[in-house]
Amino acid sequence: MEAPTGITPGQGGADRRPIAARNTGFANGFAAWLIARRASPNGISGAGMVAGILAGLALAGTAWWPEVARPLWLLGALFVQLRLLANLMDGMVAIGRGVASPVGELWNEIPDRVSDTATLLGLGVAAGSPAWGLAASLAAMATAYVRATGKAAGTPSDFRGPMAKQQRMALVTALAVFCAVTPVAWHAALPLWALVLITALASLTALRRLNGIAGKLRASKVQP
Template sequence: METTHRPAAGEGGDRRPIAARNTGPANALAAWLIARQASPNGISAAGMAAGLLAGLALAGTAWWPGAARPLWVLAALLIQLRLLANLMDGMVAIGRGVASPVGELWNEVPDRVSDTAVLLGLGVAAGSPALGLAASLAAMATAYVRTTGRAAGAPSDFRGPMAKQQRMALVTALALFCALAPLYWQAATPVWSLPAWALVLITALATLTALRRLLGTAQALRSASAAGDRA
């Protein structure tokens, strides 16, 4: 049996709010995939593959400087393919009405792999794998707080300011800028490059995001407990 990415068919509280989900092209693509009995797990796996390849393309800008510009473009395209797969897997699963106890694994694990690959790859591009690792850990903390809160009984908290979409949008914009802008436009400071500064920003704002989610989840759990006591 195919597996959905949400055991309860993606009810509102457990679905990330994505404006593109309500657009005509997104629904047309989802309908096309549903008509062909596309596997939600296969779409998730394809998205993870795109994330891994994006990370390699980003790292490749440092390994093969002569090919840096096309590699930056390739990384941006692969990141967007990863996000498209993230959008389609849930829509297809819900559209086909398939479910499984392992749906949550397919919902979460490929995202964590993709995030880590992209941010570590950007760290290599920046000349500082340590910055990539720091950003990866901060990104993982945002997901950890959300999933832990949901397991404790709170609604899924997708608030930012540096959730998955914002992280990937920033890396995509940076990649396109590095691919298209003259080199002298790309100078940041004598110490750090633009990719390094992007990683610092992601780390700082993802840490803030994790903290906001933690506080919001704690408040939601306290409110639910107080409501239960009054009932």
């Protein structure tokens, strides 16, 4: 159980991913509703992980059950967005309640890695290429690994793109909605190309972050 001893940096501190949606009326209203019900930030993070897994299963299901592919594409898009909503709410609720957990940083990071992997592997199955789903998952993991390593070395978390979590999930959501509402002939190869794009740009993102972190460490003479 969380105790009011401060804010876990990953879930609610100053070292947070910049997200414009935090400033919307909906986000603030929903966060206030959760705070009033004493929702657990860690529980919200866990719910986001479940949504990420369900997103992957729904996307994979478009290949397993092609006769119901259209609603499954839409479900995949919905679960991706629910996962992102949970990612947004856990930090806002942590700040609003003034709570921290000794394992809050684990709950902030591990569910995200599970969600990314499940979603991208599911898209790989949908694309007929689990290997590209795995490649995209590993590239996404690399972006988070470099950021976490830089933070551990003493630099602020580096959230730069061009293919950070929000961009990856926006692309998957847009693709899923497009596939749900257009003829199959229009998008037969799109899931595969989306995975190739995610793999390439997420790899570039990891390299950009690594270079930026290295520069900050050299400038501050901090040894990793």
